[in-house]
Amino acid sequence: MLNSVLIYDLFVVFYRDNKDAILYKTPFQKCKIKRIDYKLKRQDSTKTLLIKSEQLLRIEEQDFAIRPGFGGSAIPVGIDVQVESIDSISEVNMDFTMTLYLRHYWKDERLSFPSHTNQSRTFDSRLVKKIWVPDVFFVHSKRSFIHDTTMENIMLRVYPDGNILYSVRVTVTALCSMDFSSFPLDTQNCSLELESYAYNENDLMLYWKNGNDSLRTDEIVLSQFFIEHFHASSGLAFYSSTGWYNRLFINFILRRHIFFFMLQTYFPTMLMVVLSWVSFWIDRRAVPARVSLGITTVLTMSTIITGVSSSMPQVSYVKAVDIYLWTSFLFVFLSVIEYAAVNYCTTLEEMRKMRRGKIPSTFNASQAMAFDGCFHDNDIELTTFPRMAPALTSDPLMAPSPNSDLRPPEGTRLRRQRSVRENVELLVNNSYMIDSYSRLAFPLSYLLFNTVYWSLYC
Numbered sequence: 001m002l003n004s005v006l007i008y009d010l011f012v013v014f015y016r017d018n019k020d021a022i023l024y025k026t027p028f029q030k031c032k033i034k035r036i037d038y039k040l041k042r043q044d045s046t047k048t049l050l051i052k053s054e055q056l057l058r059i060e061e062q063d064f065a066i067r068p069g070f071g072g073s074a075i076p077v078g079i080d081v082q083v084e085s086i087d088s089i090s091e092v093n094m095d096f097t098m099t100l101y102l103r104h105y106w107k108d109e110r111l112s113f114p115s116h117t118n119q120s121r122t123f124d125s126r127l128v129k130k131i132w133v134p135d136v137f138f139v140h141s142k143r144s145f146i147h148d149t150t151m152e153n154i155m156l157r158v159y160p161d162g163n164i165l166y167s168v169r170v171t172v173t174a175l176c177s178m179d180f181s182s183f184p185l186d187t188q189n190c191s192l193e194l195e196s197y198a199y200n201e202n203d204l205m206l207y208w209k210n211g212n213d214s215l216r217t218d219e220i221v222l223s224q225f226f227i228e229h230f231h232a233s234s235g236l237a238f239y240s241s242t243g244w245y246n247r248l249f250i251n252f253i254l255r256r257h258i259f260f261f262m263l264q265t266y267f268p269t270m271l272m273v274v275l276s277w278v279s280f281w282i283d284r285r286a287v288p289a290r291v292s293l294g295i296t297t298v299l300t301m302s303t304i305i306t307g308v309s310s311s312m313p314q315v316s317y318v319k320a321v322d323i324y325l326w327t328s329f330l331f332v333f334l335s336v337i338e339y340a341a342v343n344y345c346t347t348l349e350e351m352r353k354m355r356r357g358k359i360p361s362t363f364n365a366s367q368a369m370a371f372d373g374c375f376h377d378n379d380i381e382l383t384t385f386p387r388m389a390p391a392l393t394s395d396p397l398m399a400p401s402p403n404s405d406l407r408p409p410e411g412t413r414l415r416r417q418r419s420v421r422e423n424v425e426l427l428v429n430n431s432y433m434i435d436s437y438s439r440l441a442f443p444l445s446y447l448l449f450n451t452v453y454w455s456l457y458c
Helices: 002-017 038-057 259-281 287-310 320-356 365-371 420-429 432-457
Strands: 023-026 029-031 075-090 095-107 121-123 136-139 141-146 154-158 163-175 187-196 204-208 215-217 225-239 243-256
Touching: 075 187, 075 225, 075 243, 095 187, 136 141, 136 163, 163 187, 187 204, 187 225, 204 225, 204 243, 215 225, 259 287, 259 320, 259 432, 287 320, 320 432
Parallel strands: 075 204, 075 215
Antiparallel strands: 023 029, 075 095, 095 163, 121 154, 136 187, 141 163, 154 163, 187 243, 225 243
């Protein structure tokens, strides 16, 4: 008897931990205790609710592998889009990434159900897999996915008369053919295109549900672009093997912010060009100073050009920034060539003076070029003005007498136009004049180039 009591108590404790156990009252008798499995009840409740919804919508009675109204006219499917964000725009890959809410509207009388309150019913992705939905896809998309945190972001709303709202939150990366001929002063026009994959215009007709108001956007702020305009449009696409398809377009115009490129590209380039002009005010015999300044500015310009080119796609045409950078590089390069010409002319001038004996034989040109900080042109030859022959006049009274003085009146100077060869010889003989002309010619030329450049591209 004592053993029977102990066995009974053990089974009671075991039953509390495991409700599926069978309780033995006595060693010779056994009976099953009626219990309620709450976990199974929850599973059955969910399953029962789903079955009731399927029964209400008569899902098992219909063939949802075919579209509504099969064999008749094309089913109209309305679309509206709410753009949540433009995540990125890549010039190198020529694409953009956009997150949006895509909503479909159509009518399927097979899903109509009786309702006294005329209220719609909302379902999640589990029911979507059992009914017919439009097969809309993104044309020219590279990657796309439906958000699934914490559940799949899919909503299905069914109205008693069979009207359906199907909404999905999706992120898509699509191609955008960009034109960089005016970069970085450019404006890009990108579009996201929607189309049915299997159903042509005879089976499915896509349209914007609310016209131009079908496209809505939140406040979108981009780092390098300003969104000028969003607008919706529609058209037709033809495929030789399958026919014509309705296509919807989400167009948006992007204008690039120029201030970033002004700070990173244009201002440093301008400063390098101006810095190269400093050599015009350095003495022409200070070779190390002028050469090092010229080479430094040339290398800096090369670095700027390389940095801009590495962040851009390898296009086969010239961009606006390329024109500015390479023209500025040409100005810097010419400033180096200018000093090479000055140094060469200075060498020729000193050699001629040494032949004429105006420079002592003990003159050391390298020491003068290295240590002479102030060069003085004291040996400039001034040629006298040639005498002009008297002009023949028709008036004998005005003809000069033989005894008259042929010299011009005091205080006047006669000039004659020099030829190109004489001007070149004058510069060779007076090389310091090249720097004098360059101080004025280079800034004026660069100012003219900037005026033309910014008037064309702005």
